[in-house]
Amino acid sequence: MVGDKVKNRDKFPPVSDGKSQYDLYSGKYLKVWQGPQHPGITGNMSLELVTSGDQVVEARTHVGYLHRGFEKLMERRKYIQCFPLVCRICVPEPDFNEHLFAECTEELAGITVPERAQWLRALTLEMARLTSFLMWIGGQAGSFGMGTLGQWTVTMRDYMLDLFEELSGGRIYHMYIIPGGVRSDIPEGYFSRVEETLQKVEHVLDDIELALFHNAVFKKRAKGLGIIDPSLVDLYGITGPNARASGISRDVRKDSSYLIYDQLDFQPVTDVGGDAYARTWVRFQEMYQSIDLIRQMMHRMPESGPFFTKLPNVLHWKIPAGQTYKRAECTRGEYGFFMVSDGSEYPRRVAVRGPSYTHAVTLMERLAVGANIADVAGLMVSLHTYPPEIER
Amino acid sequence: MSIKDIIAPFSVWKRAFEKPYTSKRPIDERPGAARYRGFHINDMATCIGCGTCEEICQNAAIDMVPVSKTKHGDSGLRPMIDYGRCCWCALCVDICPSGSLGMSNEYIWVDSDPEVFRFIPGQDNKSWNDSSLGYRRAEGYDLLEGERVAMPMLSFEESQKSFIEMVQGYSEEQAKREADRCVACGICIATCPAHMKVPDYIEAIREGDMEEGLRIVYQANPLPASCGRVCSHACEYVCAVKHKGEALSIRWLKRYIIDQIYKNDYQKILDEIPEENGRHIAVIGSGPGGLSAAYYLRLLGYAVTVYDANEKAGGMLRYGIPEYRLPYEQVDKDIIYIEGLGVTIEQDTRIGVDLPLTDLYKKHDAIFFSTGLTDPYGLNIAGEDLKGVMSGLGMLDDVTQGKTPEIGSSVVVIGGGNVAMDAARTSRRYEADVTILYRRREADMPADEEEVEEAQGEGCQLITQAIPLRLEKGDKTRLRLYWGRAEMVPDGEGRRPKPVLVEGSEELIECDTVIPAIGQAADYSFIPEELLSSIEFTRGYVKVNEFYQTGDKKIFAGGDIANSKRDAISAIANGHSAAKGIDIYLKNFKEEVSRD
Numbered sequence: 007m008v009g010d011k012v013k014n015r016d017k018f019p020p021v022s023d024g025k026s027q028y029d030l031y032s033g034k035y036l037k038v039w040q041g042p043q044h045p046g047i048t049g050n051m052s053l054e055l056v057t058s059g060d061q062v063v064e065a066r067t068h069v070g071y072l073h074r075g076f077e078k079l080m081e082r083r084k085y086i087q088c089f090p091l092v093c094r095i096c097v098p099e100p101d102f103n104e105h106l107f108a109e110c111t112e113e114l115a116g117i118t119v120p121e122r123a124q125w126l127r128a129l130t131l132e133m134a135r136l137t138s139f140l141m142w143i144g145g146q147a148g149s150f151g152m153g154t155l156g157q158w159t160v161t162m163r164d165y166m167l168d169l170f171e172e173l174s175g176g177r178i179y180h181m182y183i184i185p186g187g188v189r190s191d192i193p194e195g196y197f198s199r200v201e202e203t204l205q206k207v208e209h210v211l212d213d214i215e216l217a218l219f220h221n222a223v224f225k226k227r228a229k230g231l232g233i234i235d236p237s238l239v240d241l242y243g244i245t246g247p248n249a250r251a252s253g254i255s256r257d258v259r260k261d262s263s264y265l266i267y268d269q270l271d272f273q274p275v276t277d278v279g280g281d282a283y284a285r286t287w288v289r290f291q292e293m294y295q296s297i298d299l300i301r302q303m304m305h306r307m308p309e310s311g312p313f314f315t316k317l318p319n320v321l322h323w324k325i326p327a328g329q330t331y332k333r334a335e336c337t338r339g340e341y342g343f344f345m346v347s348d349g350s351e352y353p354r355r356v357a358v359r360g361p362s363y364t365h366a367v368t369l370m371e372r373l374a375v376g377a378n379i380a381d382v383a384g385l386m387v388s389l390h391t392y393p394p395e396i397e398r
Numbered sequence: 399m400s401i402k403d404i405i406a407p408f409s410v411w412k413r414a415f416e417k418p419y420t421s422k423r424p425i426d427e428r429p430g431a432a433r434y435r436g437f438h439i440n441d442m443a444t445c446i447g448c449g450t451c452e453e454i455c456q457n458a459a460i461d462m463v464p465v466s467k468t469k470h471g472d473s474g475l476r477p478m479i480d481y482g483r484c485c486w487c488a489l490c491v492d493i494c495p496s497g498s499l500g501m502s503n504e505y506i507w508v509d510s511d512p513e514v515f516r517f518i519p520g521q522d523n524k525s526w527n528d529s530s531l532g533y534r535r536a537e538g539y540d541l542l543e544g545e546r547v548a549m550p551m552l553s554f555e556e557s558q559k560s561f562i563e564m565v566q567g568y569s570e571e572q573a574k575r576e577a578d579r580c581v582a583c584g585i586c587i588a589t590c591p592a593h594m595k596v597p598d599y600i601e602a603i604r605e606g607d608m609e610e611g612l613r614i615v616y617q618a619n620p621l622p623a624s625c626g627r628v629c630s631h632a633c634e635y636v637c638a639v640k641h642k643g644e645a646l647s648i649r650w651l652k653r654y655i656i657d658q659i660y661k662n663d664y665q666k667i668l669d670e671i672p673e674e675n676g677r678h679i680a681v682i683g684s685g686p687g688g689l690s691a692a693y694y695l696r697l698l699g700y701a702v703t704v705y706d707a708n709e710k711a712g713g714m715l716r717y718g719i720p721e722y723r724l725p726y727e728q729v730d731k732d733i734i735y736i737e738g739l740g741v742t743i744e745q746d747t748r749i750g751v752d753l754p755l756t757d758l759y760k761k762h763d764a765i766f767f768s769t770g771l772t773d774p775y776g777l778n779i780a781g782e783d784l785k786g787v788m789s790g791l792g793m794l795d796d797v798t799q800g801k802t803p804e805i806g807s808s809v810v811v812i813g814g815g816n817v818a819m820d821a822a823r824t825s826r827r828y829e830a831d832v833t834i835l836y837r838r839r840e841a842d843m844p845a846d847e848e849e850v851e852e853a854q855g856e857g858c859q860l861i862t863q864a865i866p867l868r869l870e871k872g873d874k875t876r877l878r879l880y881w882g883r884a885e886m887v888p889d890g891e892g893r894r895p896k897p898v899l900v901e902g903s904e905e906l907i908e909c910d911t912v913i914p915a916i917g918q919a920a921d922y923s924f925i926p927e928e929l930l931s932s933i934e935f936t937r938g939y940v941k942v943n944e945f946y947q948t949g950d951k952k953i954f955a956g957g958d959i960a961n962s963k964r965d966a967i968s969a970i971a972n973g974h975s976a977a978k979g980i981d982i983y984l985k986n987f988k989e990e991v992s993r994d
Contacts, residue, residue, distance in 0.1 A: 083456050084456075086454065086489065086541070087454065087456035087489075088456075089487070089489070090456055090457075090485055090487030090489060091456065158413070161419040164419075168431075171430070171431045171433075171434060172431045172432070172433065173433075174433070175431065175433040175434050175435040175488065175501075175532075175533045176434075176435055176486065179485070179486075179487075181435075181487050181488070187539070188539075189492070189536060189539055190433065190536035190539060191536065191538065193432065193433070213410045213413060216406045216407060216409050216410055217406070217407045217409075217410045218407075220402055220403050220406035220407065221403060221406065221407045222399060222403040222404050225399060225403060226399070312538060313538060313539070314538060314539040314540075316540070316543065317541065318578055319541075319542065319543065319578045319579060319580070319581070320454070320493070320541050321450070321453060321454065321493075321581055321582070322578070322582075322601075322604065
């Protein structure tokens with residue numbers, strides 16, 4: 007498996023039983039640890055790289071720096087008490103956790119959410135997607151030496167956080183989507199402020215297109231980097247933009263529509279390159295798509311109505327025994343919650359399926375081989391992974 | 399790759415000339431959003447210290463700590479929040495039943511002492527205490543239910559035709575839904591005179607475990623079938639959920655448990671077989687106080703004999719409360735179990751008449767008496783001795799004994815307490831037109847709110863601020879009642895205004911019967927002189943210590959004669975305390991005293 011498609015095959019150590027047989031004392035190979043604090047690693051995980059010259063000949067990924075045991079903590083908390091926990095599973099995108107936790111709980115408890123709450127949930131999910139991509143693109147550009155772009159987009163992210171703060175009372179951990187609906191309706195005049203911010207973001211995105219996608223440095227380094235062959239998509243369980251950039255049109259919002267996504271006009275963005283450039287391009291287009299979806303929702307959302315369904319007393323809320331799996335399309339791909347109830351006041355098991363595990367651990371180990379060591383950070387960011395959701 | 403790819407990136411140089419995003423002002427000039435979940439605020443006057451915030455906090459960041467200023471229906475505790483643990487999720491704000499907790503939009507607090515970040519919002523002086531901005535629970539979103547599950551009741555048209563019990567009782571689904579509203583704060587436990595473990599038996603209802611419910615109820619109340627119907631429910635006036643709308647119907651939930659259990663199953667479920675300790679106690683009066691004392695004394699191993707003047711046991715529960723409120727079979731249900739434990743009840747035995755108290759004093763190790771208030775107060779007006787004037791208690795007693803009261807077709811009831819309401823509503827059931835005269839305002843009426851409401855619903859006419867002046871023999875009807883209007887005059891700080899007759903106002907009601915029900919006094923004539931001298935009295939009440947022991951060490955007292963609340967549940971609580979008192983006295987002090 008190792009290095010079978012790369013140039014300079016002679017640089018690679020001989021392979022026996024699927025393992026590289028390298029001798030570090032030969033002086034031909036160098037072992038380099040990248041992470042867990044390396045800025046190119048999007049969070050706390052590390053790569054153990056073996057290089058020959060400046061080319062990676064073997065990569066091992068290591069996680070475990072960030073384990074907070076959320077899944078276990080939830081088994082000791084009443085359903086409502088899990089609600090402030092789940093947002094912390096993925097820091098830059100708390101809303102998908104809130105949504106899926108709420109949806110699982112509601113399904114097991116047999117609760118229907120009012121229509122307006124569904125629109126408000128979808129609105130926050132798209133806002134979260136845009137916000138998350140704004141941070142990612144800063145990392146993507148920064149990992150290829152273009153730190154300035156990150157400064158622009160992180161500013162835009164802050165404007166988005168202002169909107170979240172106004173809506174939910176929190177900038178990072180919104181805790182807005184709660185089992186039963188959402189915690190509040192939109193403030194007066196909110197949509198006009200959303201529109202104002204979207205225009206600012208669009209303006210910056212236009213500049214980024216010039217500065218990043220029509221940039222010789224970025225093109226030279228990102229094109230051909232970490233190519234995901236379409237045949238790998240199912241093999242590795244790749245979802246989201248990583249799959250779409252390899253020409254596989256796979257989007258939970260379309261394939262298994264949830265909330266009100268079936269009432270919106272959009273097509274999954276795809277590309278055929280399968281490399282870091284294509285993935286960056288797909289995500290960049292999805293930022294525009296998110297802006298468009300937010301606008302569609304602001305126009306089509308019912309003007310008023312209840313946004314919360316009365317729950318049984320949450321202090322001793324027992325949910326009938328059963329199990330369910332719910333999924334949603336987050337920025338990185340399919341995000342899922344599996345919940346088992348044993349009929350008590352506490353969830354028996356909550357398992358979180360984040361796309362980062364497959365992308366950052368197994369896929370990264372494969373794609374890094376053959377890459378230039380200077381491009382490893384850029385490759386990692388192009389897979390867009392968030393270690394917090396690897397370690398729940 | 400083209401030439402554009404070399405040139406295009408330079409085009410964004412234009413951004414260098416744009417206005418920077420960053421602010422030159424210090425950060426504290428940027429206020430949090432109007433909904434910002436910043437530092438906590440708590441309105442100390444509204445907070446009742448129920449601790450629901452502590453219960454829901456998943457970080458265990460909230461501790462309930464004692465504070466000095468408290469009020470009725472208040473646990474005396476307030477939330478102390480530890481900002482080393484808080485995650486600002488605001489679930490505490492969402493669930494707060496009184497709505498006192500909120501969050502300000504302040505978010506900057508710098509201090510070198512980590513201890514200061516554990517603070518009591520509202521009590522500690524903070525700059526954000528009066529902040530009107532910040533997170534509050536939104537309208538349309540609520541984690542608790544403020545609306546009570548409606549109790550199925552007979553309609554007023556139906557209820558006034560018979561003595562069928564008006565309150566029909568909850569179904570299982572209704573009881574569970576109502577029980578679900580409880581936040582288990584326990585302020586009810588503190589307020590209940592008998593300190594019943596209300597949240598525990600409500601939990602048993604939620605769990606569908608009626609047997610456990612019965613066991614919990616009997617820990618503090620051996621008359622639950624009666625109490626579940628006529629308790630004055632002090633608990634419901636302080637219920638935390640009441641601050642959201644309607645209190646939990648605690649009384650009806652207790653009744654629900656009892657209604658689910660067949661009376662012959664009590665023995666098996668409660669499994670209380672007392673061991674005999676060889677001592678004998680006499681209990682005088684079989685009302686709630688006497689029965690409660692008898693039950694708890696029996697559980698402690700005492701042989702108990704209850705002496706009662708009436709034909710059947712139950713006291714005021716049976717003879718003072720009409721059947722449409724408390725059916726006799728429910729009183730029997732409570733008494734049968736107590737008798738089953740081995741308590742002997744001697745009916746038709748009036749102490750002081752049929753048996754002298756001194757005999758009991760010699761024969762028994764201790765005496766508990768709870769003889770109640772049996773002497774009705776008179777109106778002290780002219781014509782009170784005319785035919786057609788009968789006391790409220792006397793009339794209710796007659797009805798219990800199966801006699802038809804001779805009230806004619808029009809009745810005036812005088813008084814605003816429960817006895818007055820019972821007399822009025824009972825009169826309606828004999829098809830009389832009923833008028834109730836009360837000298838103060840409706841809000842001042844001592845009767846339970848629902849009693850007043852139901853009396854009026856059944857067609858009793860209520861006239862408030864009315865003072866009876868004199869009675870004369872009538873021509874068309876038996877009586878002519880003259881009454882005058884009263885005006886409410888302030889009676890000093892902290893006292894309710896008193897009614898004063900408006901000079902010259904005089905009105906007339908022609909009626910067949912006048913029923914005064916303005917309260918009653920105790921009758922101590924059964925106590926002989928030699929014992930009377932050692933028992934102390936204050937304003938008609940027997941003076942007792944915390945063990946309900948009177949001046950005579952061997953005599954204990956409780957119920958309406960020994961507490962000012964004058965309701966069944968207080969009498970039950972007194973009986974329980976007296977049983978413990980008697981046990982402590984006999985185990986620890988009796989021998990020593992007798993050796994002297």
